Amino acid sequence: MSSAPEDAKTTVAPHRDLVRWLAAAAVDPDYARVARSASPPAHVRRTGARAGMWVVLLVLGLVVVTSGAEVRSTASQTARERDALVAQINQRKAVIAASTARLETLRAEVSGLQGTASLDTQRNADLLAGLAQARTLTGAAAVTGPGVRVVVDNAPPSRSGNAGKVLDSDLQLLVNGLWQAGAEAITINGNRLTALSAVRTAGSAITVNYQSLSSPYVVQAIGNPATLPARFVDTAAGQAWLDLQTNFGIRFDLRRADAMVLPAAPAPRLHVPNAQRRGELP
Amino acid sequence: MIALLALVAGAVVGLFLQPTVPLALQPYLPIAIVAALDAVFGALRAYLDGVFDDKVFVISFVSNVLIAALIVYLGDQLGVGGQLSTGVVVVLGIRIFTNVAEIRRHVFHA
Numbered sequence: 001m002s003s004a005p006e007d008a009k010t011t012v013a014p015h016r017d018l019v020r021w022l023a024a025a026a027v028d029p030d031y032a033r034v035a036r037s038a039s040p041p042a043h044v045r046r047t048g049a050r051a052g053m054w055v056v057l058l059v060l061g062l063v064v065v066t067s068g069a070e071v072r073s074t075a076s077q078t079a080r081e082r083d084a085l086v087a088q089i090n091q092r093k094a095v096i097a098a099s100t101a102r103l104e105t106l107r108a109e110v111s112g113l114q115g116t117a118s119l120d121t122q123r124n125a126d127l128l129a130g131l132a133q134a135r136t137l138t139g140a141a142a143v144t145g146p147g148v149r150v151v152v153d154n155a156p157p158s159r160s161g162n163a164g165k166v167l168d169s170d171l172q173l174l175v176n177g178l179w180q181a182g183a184e185a186i187t188i189n190g191n192r193l194t195a196l197s198a199v200r201t202a203g204s205a206i207t208v209n210y211q212s213l214s215s216p217y218v219v220q221a222i223g224n225p226a227t228l229p230a231r232f233v234d235t236a237a238g239q240a241w242l243d244l245q246t247n248f249g250i251r252f253d254l255r256r257a258d259a260m261v262l263p264a265a266p267a268p269r270l271h272v273p274n275a276q277r278r279g280e281l282p
Numbered sequence: 283m284i285a286l287l288a289l290v291a292g293a294v295v296g297l298f299l300q301p302t303v304p305l306a307l308q309p310y311l312p313i314a315i316v317a318a319l320d321a322v323f324g325a326l327r328a329y330l331d332g333v334f335d336d337k338v339f340v341i342s343f344v345s346n347v348l349i350a351a352l353i354v355y356l357g358d359q360l361g362v363g364g365q366l367s368t369g370v371v372v373v374l375g376i377r378i379f380t381n382v383a384e385i386r387r388h389v390f391h392a
Contacts, residue, residue: 022373026380027324027331028342035333049337054288056343060318061292062301067311069296070303 103267136185139194139265143185145222148229149257150174152241153216155249164248166217168201170241171208174219175199177237181228183221185262189213192265209266216251225256309358310351313367317350318343320374323381330388350374 115128135141152174155164175186175193186193191208193199198208205212221228232238232254245252303311321343328334350370357366 019376022376023380026377026384027327028321028338030338030342031324031328031331031333031335034335034338049335049340052340053285053336056340057285057288057322058292058295060315060322060343061289061294062296063292063311063318064315065293065296066301066303067315069300070308070311 100266107267139185139192139197140267142262142264143222144259144261145184146225146256146258147183147185147220147222147260148178148225148232149255149260150178150219150221151216151251151253152219153251155251164250166206166215166250168199168206170244170250171206171217171219172199173237173240175221177232177235177241178219178221178223178228180235180237181223181231183223183228185222187220187262189218190263192263194265197265220257220260220262222260222262225258229254229256309363310354313350313354313370314347316371316374316378317346320377320381321346323378323385327381327384327388330385 114131132141136143152166152170154166157164171188175183175188178186188199188208189211191197191211191213193208200207202212205214206217207213233242241252244250321339324342325334325339328339353366353370354363357363360366
């Protein structure tokens, strides 16, 4: 479109203004060159090239439609795969829940059988009492009693950004402080803590007993409700949590609770212990 | 006119046959299409300018597509496929915009 001298100038020095040169050379310069040169009578040599043009355009239409279909089918396939995965996850979760329920009934049956089998002697009764006590303390049995209920949550996002997130170490600090203050049984969002429980970050979530939790985190601790809060605040963990509350705006809400029911921890894997007691029973 | 018909016929054939693109060619398809569109708009502008020549069109179309695919292939081999593709799309995009603007001026005289 541009006049000849301007064309020449932009072609000579493309590096001076790349975009302008690109715009000026947008049409293949060969069109102009062929048009300028003395061509043979157009209709003589055109038939082949014209057929080529039609073929080329046919191919273009085909490829554009195919490519569009391809992109759409890829997207729907991704969605389908995702749905299938979600369905699988739900299915496996249901299987786990069913297995857990069955495990519970079997365990109840086992303790029932233990009770009937060995109630005959005083020594066995003592042992059973000790076992019951141990099961209560280790988290193998569900327990009920008074205590405190602590609700902690991430700070509102506007306030301190990422710093206001409750970390796994914060929750560890909290439950350790509660143990120290005299708690006898603790759950986090309904997951009972045992000597083998880990409170740790996996991916972007905090997990307890390998269960992913989401905030707010509800920590229930059974213990003396009269002394537990005050003794907790006295511990280093309590001080650290007061700091978190005032400095980062993390929610920390501790209340006494009258009767809480804490479930048992998931059954540990069955194993033969290698550690054996040294000496006689006391 | 027949050229437009050929384009539509190609699209219809594509819709009816639903051909699948070979996996090896898939990375080159989008960029090749952009290059082809550049050639088509360039040809349309040349047609309106009165200098259209179908032989030049066929050659520029084929070479555009081949060069675009070659650049993407080369970029993939060198590990800069994405950046090179972006560069090609930018250059071709500028050309398409320029040509379409010129076509618009021809058609609407504005």
